[in-house]
Amino acid sequence: MLVLMKQGATRAQIDAVLGKINELGMTPHEIPGATRTAIGITGNKSALEPGPFQMMDGVADAVPVSKPYKLVSREVHAETSVITFPNGASIGGEQLAVFAGPCAVESRDQVLRTAEVVAKSGARFLRGGAFKPRTSPYAFQGLKEDGLKILAEARQQTGLLVCTEVKDTETMPLVEEYSDILQIGARNMQNFSLLEAAGKAKKPVMLKRGLSATIQEWLLAAEYIMSQGNYRVMLCERGIRTFETATRNTLDLNAVPVLRHLTHLPVVVDPSHAVGIVWAVPSMARAAVAAGADGLMVEVHPDPSKALSDGPQSLTFDAFAKLMVDVKKIAPIVGKTA
Ligand code: PEP
Numbered sequence: 136m137l138v139l140m141k142q143g144a145t146r147a148q149i150d151a152v153l154g155k156i157n158e159l160g161m162t163p164h165e166i167p168g169a170t171r172t173a174i175g176i177t178g179n180k181s182a183l184e185p186g187p188f189q190m191m192d193g194v195a196d197a198v199p200v201s202k203p204y205k206l207v208s209r210e211v212h213a214e215t216s217v218i219t220f221p222n223g224a225s226i227g228g229e230q231l232a233v234f235a236g237p238c239a240v241e242s243r244d245q246v247l248r249t250a251e252v253v254a255k256s257g258a259r260f261l262r263g264g265a266f267k268p269r270t271s272p273y274a275f276q277g278l279k280e281d282g283l284k285i286l287a288e289a290r291q292q293t294g295l296l297v298c299t300e301v302k303d304t305e306t307m308p309l310v311e312e313y314s315d316i317l318q319i320g321a322r323n324m325q326n327f328s329l330l331e332a333a334g335k336a337k338k339p340v341m342l343k344r345g346l347s348a349t350i351q352e353w354l355l356a357a358e359y360i361m362s363q364g365n366y367r368v369m370l371c372e373r374g375i376r377t378f379e380t381a382t383r384n385t386l387d388l389n390a391v392p393v394l395r396h397l398t399h400l401p402v403v404v405d406p407s408h409a410v411g412i413v414w415a416v417p418s419m420a421r422a423a424v425a426a427g428a429d430g431l432m433v434e435v436h437p438d439p440s441k442a443l444s445d446g447p448q449s450l451t452f453d454a455f456a457k458l459m460v461d462v463k464k465i466a467p468i469v470g471k472t473a
């Protein structure tokens with residue numbers, strides 16, 4: 136159920152609706168919009184009657200939400216949500232949000248050099264894993280807290296905001312302390328305890344699509360986060376498993392317009408993990424921007440041949456700079472600036 140407040144409804148009227156929902160043992164979610172406030176209701180055990188809400192002062196309407204996911208649905212919030220940061224960067228608005236950096240934090244020098252270069256080319260977010268969820272237990276697992284410290288130093292030097300993966304609930308407080316955005320990786324998309332913990336965190340969350348997740352499963356995973364009260368969630372399409380073996384995964388660019396239709400959450404595309412081959416990354420990055428993505432996440436490494444993870448899909452500094460020149464030309468066509 137969604138309670139739509141009238142334009143100009145007072146704080147007291149909104150509070151009365153929130154109070155009534157709490158009184159009934161359910162959870163209200165206040166969702167401010169450009170013109171009016173909506174209040175989502177979760178935690179109801181059976182279908183709700185709209186009548187009692189419709190009668191309240193300041194309420195324009197109370198309507199059932201037709202989708203299995205509620206808070207992420209565009210029915211609840213007509214405009215795309217914009218996640219903003221104190222330094223002026225944003226995700227979901229007019230700015231194209233570019234996340235760039237190595238797959239894994241390997242050394243201070245590697246990260247600081249990369250951060251400087253990607254910032255100069257127009258990225259506003261630095262990516263890089265300190266806790267790496269590797270397919271093999273023998274592969275490099277990341278520098279852990281030392282890696283987080285390096286990312287924080289790079290932020291201080293360049294002004295880039297940090298987006299790094301949180302792999303489990305135990306390390307959530309540590310990652311939250313250092314990172315500006317909590318990345319939940321594809322392999323953890325349905326780790327429900329982790330999703331709930333992220334829902335209680337104070338930092339925005341980037342939820343990557345699971346390797347074989349449908350769009351509905353993905354949106355329901357985002358709903359887990361939002362249902363706990365963290366409304367600053369973005370989705371990241373990073374390729375899905377198909378029968379095709381010529382590329383690492385198949386980039387589902389359909390997801391960009393489909394998500395735009397179904398949800399108000401910002402949509403980021405990661406062409407690096409999707410195609411997995413360095414020479415194919417720029418094409419798919421350009422295509423993602425043209426498709427209307429709110430952001431790009433791209434792996435960049437000072438020397439991809441020596442990378443400890445995902446070297447074959449990592450762009451060199453020059454290739455990234457060239458991609459950004461193209462992206463800056465494409466973005467205005469879809470109403471973005473880069
Ligand atoms: C990553 O971005 O570093 C990563 C591990 O990606 P994914 O979870 O999409 O595989």
Ligand code: MN
Pocket residue numbers: 238239408434444445
């Ligand atoms: Mn990677």
